[in-house]
Amino acid sequence: MNERAKRVRLPPDTLLDVRELKVEFRLREGTVRAVNEVSFRVKRGKTLGIIGESGSGKSVTAQAMLRLTPAPGMISDGEIWLNRNPEDRDDIVNLADISATGELIRDIRWNDISMIFQEPMTSFSPVHSIEDQITEAMLLHIEKINRSGARQRAVELLTRVGIFNAEELVDAFPFQFSGGMRQRAMIAMALTCSPQLLIADEPTTALDVTIEAQILALIKELQAEYQMAVIFITHDIAVIGEVSDDVIVMYMGQIMEQGSVEQIFDNPLHPYTRALWRSIPTVDGTLERLQPIEGTIPGPFDEHAGCPFYSRCDSRVSGVCDKIPPPLVEVERGHQVRCILYEEDETHGTG
Amino acid sequence: MERVETNSPEAAPVLEVRHLKKYFPLQQKGLLRRTIGVIKAVDDVSFVVRKGETVGVIGESGCGKTTLGRCVAYLYEKTDGEIIVRSGERVFHLDELNRGNNSEFRKIVQVIFQDPFSSLNPRMSVLRSVGEPLLVNGIASGNELEARVADIIQRVGLSVSHLQRFPHSFSGGQRQRICIARALVLNPQLVVADEPVSALDVSIQAQMLNLLKDLQSEFDLSYLFISHSMSVIRYMSDRILVMYAGKIIESGSRDDILRQPLHPYTEMLLKAVPKVSRRGSGRLQDVTSGEPPDLLNLPSGCVFHLRCPYAKKVCREEVPVLRAVGDQRQVSCHLAEELVLQGVFD
Numbered sequence: 001m002n003e004r005a006k007r008v009r010l011p012p013d014t015l016l017d018v019r020e021l022k023v024e025f026r027l028r029e030g031t032v033r034a035v036n037e038v039s040f041r042v043k044r045g046k047t048l049g050i051i052g053e054s055g056s057g058k059s060v061t062a063q064a065m066l067r068l069t070p071a072p073g074m075i076s077d078g079e080i081w082l083n084r085n086p087e088d089r090d091d092i093v094n095l096a097d098i099s100a101t102g103e104l105i106r107d108i109r110w111n112d113i114s115m116i117f118q119e120p121m122t123s124f125s126p127v128h129s130i131e132d133q134i135t136e137a138m139l140l141h142i143e144k145i146n147r148s149g150a151r152q153r154a155v156e157l158l159t160r161v162g163i164f165n166a167e168e169l170v171d172a173f174p175f176q177f178s179g180g181m182r183q184r185a186m187i188a189m190a191l192t193c194s195p196q197l198l199i200a201d202e203p204t205t206a207l208d209v210t211i212e213a214q215i216l217a218l219i220k221e222l223q224a225e226y227q228m229a230v231i232f233i234t235h236d237i238a239v240i241g242e243v244s245d246d247v248i249v250m251y252m253g254q255i256m257e258q259g260s261v262e263q264i265f266d267n268p269l270h271p272y273t274r275a276l277w278r279s280i281p282t283v284d285g286t287l288e289r290l291q292p293i294e295g296t297i298p299g300p301f302d303e304h305a306g307c308p309f310y311s312r313c314d315s316r317v318s319g320v321c322d323k324i325p326p327p328l329v330e331v332e333r334g335h336q337v338r339c340i341l342y343e344e345d346e347t348h349g350t351g
Numbered sequence: 352m353e354r355v356e357t358n359s360p361e362a363a364p365v366l367e368v369r370h371l372k373k374y375f376p377l378q379q380k381g382l383l384r385r386t387i388g389v390i391k392a393v394d395d396v397s398f399v400v401r402k403g404e405t406v407g408v409i410g411e412s413g414c415g416k417t418t419l420g421r422c423v424a425y426l427y428e429k430t431d432g433e434i435i436v437r438s439g440e441r442v443f444h445l446d447e448l449n450r451g452n453n454s455e456f457r458k459i460v461q462v463i464f465q466d467p468f469s470s471l472n473p474r475m476s477v478l479r480s481v482g483e484p485l486l487v488n489g490i491a492s493g494n495e496l497e498a499r500v501a502d503i504i505q506r507v508g509l510s511v512s513h514l515q516r517f518p519h520s521f522s523g524g525q526r527q528r529i530c531i532a533r534a535l536v537l538n539p540q541l542v543v544a545d546e547p548v549s550a551l552d553v554s555i556q557a558q559m560l561n562l563l564k565d566l567q568s569e570f571d572l573s574y575l576f577i578s579h580s581m582s583v584i585r586y587m588s589d590r591i592l593v594m595y596a597g598k599i600i601e602s603g604s605r606d607d608i609l610r611q612p613l614h615p616y617t618e619m620l621l622k623a624v625p626k627v628s629r630r631g632s633g634r635l636q637d638v639t640s641g642e643p644p645d646l647l648n649l650p651s652g653c654v655f656h657l658r659c660p661y662a663k664k665v666c667r668e669e670v671p672v673l674r675a676v677g678d679q680r681q682v683s684c685h686l687a688e689e690l691v692l693q694g695v696f697d
Contacts, residue, residue: 053552053553053554054523054552162640178642178643179412180642181642208411208412208579208643209411209579209580209581209620209623209624209625210411210619210620210623210639211411211642212623212625213622213623213625213634213635213638213639214638214639214640216635217635217636217638220635235552235553236553236625237553237627238624238625238626238627239625241625241627242625242634242635265627275554276553276554277627279553279554279556279557280553280556280557280582280627281556281557281560281580281582281583281585281586282582282585282626282627283581283582283585283609283621283624283626283695284626284695284696285627287585287586289561289564290557290560290561290586291557292554292555292556292557292558292561293554293555293557293558294558296522296524296525296555297522297552297554297555299522312554
C-alpha cells in the first residue's frame with residue numbers, strides 16, 4: 001500500500017490506530033476471513049470493549065495487535081499503528097508491517113502492550129514457580145535489574161493486585177492458587193513493565209461472579225494508576241457495559257456496530273446488537289419470554305455474498321442484504337453501523 | 352432439624368431429598384492410601400421438587416451444586432440420607448435400587464450436562480445416540496424406534512434429515528438440542544439440568560432456555576436446574592436453593608429470594624451480578640473481598656463469616672441451622688431477623 005509511505009499521524013489522544021485490518025487463515029478447506037476490514041482506535045487511558053460470539057474474530061483481532069496470530073493465520077492487509085512515546089507523536093510504528101519474530105516486536109510486547117487470557121491455568125507453566133514466571137519477563141525486558149530486585153518487584157506487584165502474604169506465595173506454583181488468585185498473578189505479570197496497553201481476552205469468563213467483580217474492579221483501579229489503555233474482549237454484554245468507554249460489536253470477522261458505550265447501550269442500532277440485547281436473561285429486567293436470535297452462527301467456510309447476519313436478521317431485505325455487503329456508515333458522530341437500514345449522516349462525516 | 356414439607360397434599364413431590372450427604376475422602380498417594388481428610392461436598396441437604404416445577408440451585412464453584420445433581424440422578428452413590436423419586440403410584444428409594452429396578456428409575460430421572468461436546472459419542476449418529484435409551488430399555492427398536500427418535504428430534508427443533516449425521520457436523524447449540532432429545536426420549540418426570548447453557552454462545556442461550564420451558568409445559572416436566580448464573584436461574588426457576596460450602600443456606604420462591612434476600616451471601620451474589628439495564632450500577636464500586644472457602648479447612652461457626660460484612664461474635668462461634676422463616680422460606684443465618692438486606696427489583 002502506498003499509504004504507508006506517506007507521513008502517518010495519529011490524533012494526539014490515540015495510542016493505537018487499526019486500519020482495515022484483515023487476518024486470514026488459508027486452510028485446505030478454504031480461506032477463513034477471521035478478521036475482515038476492521039478499523040478502530042484505542043485512546044490513551046481508555047477502555048475499548050470488543051463483544052462478539054465464538055468465531056466473531058475478537059480474539060484473533062487481539063492476537064494480531066501483538067503479532068501472535070498462530071499459523072497458518074496471517075495479516076493479509078491493513079495497518080496497526082502504535083504510538084510508542086506519548087511525548088513524541090512521530091514515534092510511531094506499523095505493527096502489521098514488522099517481523100513477527102524480530103527484535104522490535106519483542107521489545108513492544110510487555111513494554112508497550114501486554115495481554116491476559118481467559119484461563120490462567122493454561123497460561124502459566126505448571127512446572128515453574130510464580131516468581132520464576134513473573135521475574136522472567138522483567139529480567140528480559142528491564143535493563144539493570146538483578147534477580148533479587150526482580151523478586152522484590154514481583155512481591156510488590158503481587159501485593160498490589162491483592163495477593164496477601166505475597167512474600168511467601170511468590171514461591172508457590174500456579175496449581176496452588178485458586179482461579180481468582182491465578183488471574184491476579186497473571187495481571188501482576190502483565191504489569192511488570194508498566195505497559196501502555198493491556199489486552200484482556202475474556203479475563204473473567206472462567207471465574208465466579210463474585211470473583212469476577214473483584215478482578216474487574218482491580219483492572220479499573222490499575223488502569224487509572226498506570227494510565228493504561230485496555231482492550232477488553234468478552235461475550236458478556238453486561239461486563240462490556242461496565243468496563244468500556246467505547247464498544248465494538250463483532251460478528252463473523254466484521255464490525256457490525258461501533259460507538260461510545262452510551263451510544264451502543266442507550267441507542268443500539270444494528271439488528272444484531274438489538275437482538276442480542278433482547279435475548280439475554282437479566283437479574284433485574286423483565287421476566288417476559290426471551291426473544292432469541294433464531295438460527296445458528298454460520299460456519300467459517302460458509303460463503304455469504306451480502307451481510308453475514310442476513311440468515312438470522314429480523315429486518316432483512318431479501319434481494320439486497322443477501323447480495324450486497326453493507327458498508328459501515330456513520331449515523332452520528334462516532335457511531336458507526338454496518339447495515340443498509342441506516343444512512344450516512346452527512347453533517348458529521350467521517351473525517 | 353427441619354422437616355421437608357409438601358404444601359399441596361394432592362401433589363406428592365416428584366423428588367424428595369432428606370438429609371443428603373455426599374462426602375469424598377481425600378486419600379494420600381502411595382501404597383497405604385491413608386485417608387487424610389474428607390470433603391463434605393454435600394452436607395445435610397433437604398428439599399423437594401414438585402410436579403411441573405423448576406427448582407434452581409445456585410452457588411459458586413465448589414459449593415456442591417453439581418454433586419447434588421449427580422447424587423439425585425444416581426450418578427454418585429450418596430454417603431447418607433434419603434432420595435425418593437415418585438412417578439404416579441410408583442415410589443423409588445435410591446437405597447433400594449438394584450439391577451431389577453435401576454433401569455425403571457433411569458426412565459424417570461434424566462440428566463442434561465453442561466458440555467454438549469463431550470457428552471455425545473462422536474462415533475454415534477444422532478439416531479443411535481438418541482435411540483440408545485429406547486434400545487437398552489427394550490422399549491422400542493427398528494422402525495418404531497426411528498419414529499420415536501424422529502418425533503422427539505423435531506420437538507427439540509431439529510429435523511429428520513439430521514438423524515444420520517454425526518455430532519461433529521453440529522454447532523454447540525444443536526448438540527445441546529440432541530442431548531435434550533436424548534434425555535426426553537424416555538418421557539422422564541424429572542430432568543437434572545446441570546449448567547445446560549453455560550457452554551453456549553449468548554445468542555444461542557435464549558433459544559435453549561425457551562426450548563426447555565416449552566418442553567416443560569408440553570411434557571409436564573420437573574427440573575432441578577443447576578447454574579452459577581443468577582440471571583439464568585431467575586428466568587427458569589419457581590423456587591431457588593442457594594448453596595454454600597455444601598449446604599443450603601437459603602431457600603424460597605424466586606421473587607422472595609431476589610427481592611428480599613435473607614442471607615448475606617445471597618445479597619452478595621445478587622450484588623455481584625452485572626446489570627445490563629443499569630450500566631455502571633456500582634457493582635464495581637462496592638466489591639466484597641474474599642473467595643469461596645477451602646472445603647478441607649472450613650472456618651468455625653458460620654462457614655460464611657469470613658466473607659460476611661455483617662459478621663458478629665456469634666457468627667464466629669456458633670454454627671447456624673437452616674430454619675423456617677415465614678412461609679415457605681428457610682435461611683441459616685443468626686442475624687436473619689435483624690438484617691435488612693438489599694435485593695434487586697424489576
